[in-house]
Amino acid sequence: MRITVTDQNGTEHKIDALEGWSVMEIIRDHDLNIKAECGGCLSCATCHVYVDKDWLGKLHPPRDDETDMLEAEAFAIEENSRLSCQILFTEELNGLKLTLAPGTEKDA
């Protein structure tokens, strides 16, 4: 199973995905440029992604605390903004496409 991640420079990466991992963990495991500094405990917004519109409806909707964190600390929020640590990868998401949002880059 795979997902397609477009990084902050517009480069597309097709990466293997494991069921039961969060999408943030999958992206991090492939050494893409994602800061994800709180490690998935919903205390920052540095794993912010835009989910491809075709896939948005297949995800479970965000919980209030995810929405709160996005509104408080993420930049350039769009309708399809999500925190990738809150998207659990399942078989149904095979082929998921998303883009890393600005502000998620690791320090240079």
Add this chain to the structure above:
Amino acid sequence: MTKQDVIKTDAVIIGAGPVGLFAVFELGLLDIKAHLIDILDRPGGQCTELYPEKPIYDIPALPVVTGQELTDRLMEQITPFKPEFHFSQMADSLAKTEDGLWRVGTDDDTLLEAPVVIIAAGGGSFTPKKPPIKGIEEFENTSVFYAVRKMEQFRDKNILISGGGDSALDWTLNLQPIAQSVTLVHRRDEFRAAPDSVNKMRTLANDNKITLHIAEPVALNGANGQLESVRLRSKTSGEFDVVCDTMLPFYGLTMKLGPVANFGLNLHENLIPVDTEKFETNTPGIFAIGDINHYPGKLKLILSGFHEAALMAQQAFRYIHPDKKLRFQYTTSSSSLQEKLGVK
């Protein structure tokens, strides 16, 4: 600026997170006195800044503990060793003195000298997140400020505050009485702040004492660092300009390695390589423990940092007390350790 007198001590610890705090304990057992520097205004690092209320389940013998409770317990545990804290300061220089000591300086002009320095800086310094607005750098420190150090600086200003958390709300309330005008901008009409602050802010907005816009700042207008207006984009009313001379964005904190990168140490992807016997860097007398270090097999866990602190302290002892023999003792049975802990 005048440099204060140099403080001499045994060990300087950069970072007062859980690992920096426990290092005080391990050093203290070996009669090594420590000073700690931290950019935050309180101990705990990520534990208290990122997840004070969230449970941690992998601290040995504590089945569940929150970030704040862990910090409080560590503070209690190290009390006998009387650590001295330098909060709200960033360690920004490291140099060797003529006497062979290490001198650490901070951005608040504190100077500390010690035979050893322990970098326990985790993910780096917590610094304000900057909104990705084109050209914002041009206005920083003249019209755009990410923190309020002196309120008086903002008297009679026309201030635009953006953000929806406690910092944004607190400064809206505190600056409103002395400012010419305050405009609060947040992306939605819900605030993630103390309910009391939100109520007070709503009252001020209803009384027209502040202006509240549900919008996002998208551009800054002005020249030579002097802000003249901020362009906002709202879902309902499109783009419009708000006249202001000062902007205070509050979007939370993020960790950056910061000046540690310029300390002359080896770096590996923003981490500091160390050996796994002494957790010492490539520079003798400079140690790195906790999330900031790197070695084969490294796990970024608090418990790994505790282990690293214990081994680091052994080598630190050899630098600080070169003429003394290192005696390995257990706190359970050693009366001299118990004396240090104040339990005997």
